[in-house]
Amino acid sequence: MSETDFEVEIQQKIDSKTKPLGALGMLEKIAFQIAHVQQTLSPELTKPHIVVFAGSHGIAKEGVSAYPSEVTAQMVLNFLNGGAAINVFARQHGIELVIVDAGVDFVFEKNERLINVKIGFGTQSFLSADAMTSEQCKNCLEKGAEIVKNIKQTGCNVIGFGEMGIGNTSSAAVIMSKLLDIPIADCVGKGTGLDDKQLLQKLSILQNALTFHAESGNDPMQVLQTFGGFEMAMMCGAMLEANRQNMVVLVDGFIASVSLLCAFQMNDKIMNNAIFCHQSDEKGHKLLLQNLNAKPILDLNMRLGEGTGCAVAYPLLLSAVGFLNEMASFESAQVSQKTA
CATH class of the missing domain: 3.40.50.10210 (Nicotinate-nucleotide-dimethylbenzimidazole phosphoribosyltransferase (CobT), large domain)
Known part of the structure; x- marks a missing residue:
């Protein structure tokens, strides 16, 4: 998988959460950065x-x-x-x-x-x-x-x-x-x-x-x-x-x-x-x-x-990682997405 493809995957996971696009503001950017650093869609922070x-x-x-x-x-x-x-x-x-x-x-x-x-x-x-x-x-x-x-x-x-x-x-x-x-x-x-x-x-x-x-x-x-x-x-x-x-x-x-x-x-x-x-x-x-x-x-x-x-x-970093790992997606929660 190319670097660009992985970045798209991270963003897709963030955007699929049960919230309007970008609604978690900077927490979304932090989640993206930590996932990118760790090269995983399920990042974790250990022994700070x-x-x-x-x-x-x-x-x-x-x-x-x-x-x-x-x-x-x-x-x-x-x-x-x-x-x-x-x-x-x-x-x-x-x-x-x-x-x-x-x-x-x-x-x-x-x-x-x-x-x-x-x-x-x-x-x-x-x-x-x-x-x-x-x-x-x-x-x-x-x-x-x-x-x-x-x-x-x-x-x-x-x-x-x-x-x-x-x-x-x-x-x-x-x-x-x-x-x-x-x-x-x-x-x-x-x-x-x-x-x-x-x-x-x-x-x-x-x-x-x-x-x-x-x-x-x-x-x-x-x-x-x-x-x-x-x-x-x-x-x-x-x-x-x-x-x-x-x-x-x-x-x-x-x-x-x-x-x-x-x-x-x-x-x-x-x-x-x-x-x-x-x-x-x-x-x-x-x-x-x-x-x-x-x-x-x-x-x-x-x-x-x-x-x-x-x-x-x-x-706040813990919150960013937490929502990325634990927050439901529209699909898993059976919540309708924005239509327009």
């Missing part, structure tokens, strides 16, 4: 996981965030103790939560809930240097891929990604600006809660960073190395591996979407598997989604990160 990558950023010391950089480590401890928003939502929806120390400036005690693949104790400030070395960036992608391979072996076929890293909206904004050739002013938002004056300072700092690195190219690996965080680069590698493993990839907000942008520029086929869970309230995210031609499931004015958008959207 959300992986939260954490890393400290050198740029956070330059005055771009309302919170001090030590909050990154403090929030990782909060994740490990089960007290953060992502813990609540993951428990609520039966999602396995994995916390990864990609490069936090802190030494954590051994914890069975924490995967320690620390690349370093935070990145360099990209205001005056590359955030990381090429070897560190490559190592991040490899470690991210390895984590996903191990999760796949548990039977997981749907995986979401979150992050924690004070300063990472700055990294994301600069990477977006560089890769999409969009003015930095259109990419920069208030992050963790800057006021208008602080936002102007953040914009000035990031503009100076772009000027300092004006000669650097726009190759996605080079851009990640120059401006990224360890958690972002590791997430990029994880997303690429999830696509290779043909898993459904849940994309969270602004930071995760920028990591996805990097992955997309390395392998554009990742868009087939990517489901964008929500539109963040962070300024650049709407524009980024438009550039990726991506339609998010939710718009709840969220801007927390941590993978919270993935967790909140996940029940």
Whole structure:
């Protein structure tokens, strides 16, 4: 059967359900995408996981965030103790939560809930240097891929990604600006809660960073190395591996979407598997989604990160798969179809 024939079969199954054509709106598009990814008319979501990558950023010391950089480590401890928003939502929806120390400036005690693949104790400030070395960036992608391979072996076929890293909206904004050739002013938002004056300072700092690195190219690996965080680069590698493993990839907000942008520029086929869970309230995210031609499931004015958008959207994926598998067809229910 050709790819086109299979797509027709999926759509026919959706359209045959006891409802007007298109009446379930975006749930129909989600059902179609998951069936297409899994290459079956009876898709299922098994052992969902959300992986939260954490890393400290050198740029956070330059005055771009309302919170001090030590909050990154403090929030990782909060994740490990089960007290953060992502813990609540993951428990609520039966999602396995994995916390990864990609490069936090802190030494954590051994914890069975924490995967320690620390690349370093935070990145360099990209205001005056590359955030990381090429070897560190490559190592991040490899470690991210390895984590996903191990999760796949548990039977997981749907995986979401979150992050924690004070300063990472700055990294994301600069990477977006560089890769999409969009003015930095259109990419920069208030992050963790800057006021208008602080936002102007953040914009000035990031503009100076772009000027300092004006000669650097726009190759996605080079851009990640120059401006990224360890958690972002590791997430990029994880997303690429999830696509290779043909898993459904849940994309969270602004930071995760920028990591996805990097992955997309390395392998554009990742868009087939990517489901964008929500539109963040962070300024650049709407524009980024438009550039990726991506339609998010939710718009709840969220801007927390941590993978919270993935967790909140996940029940809608279950509903999409559920109606495709369980809803009666006009024929099976002996319901008359539209006549005109």
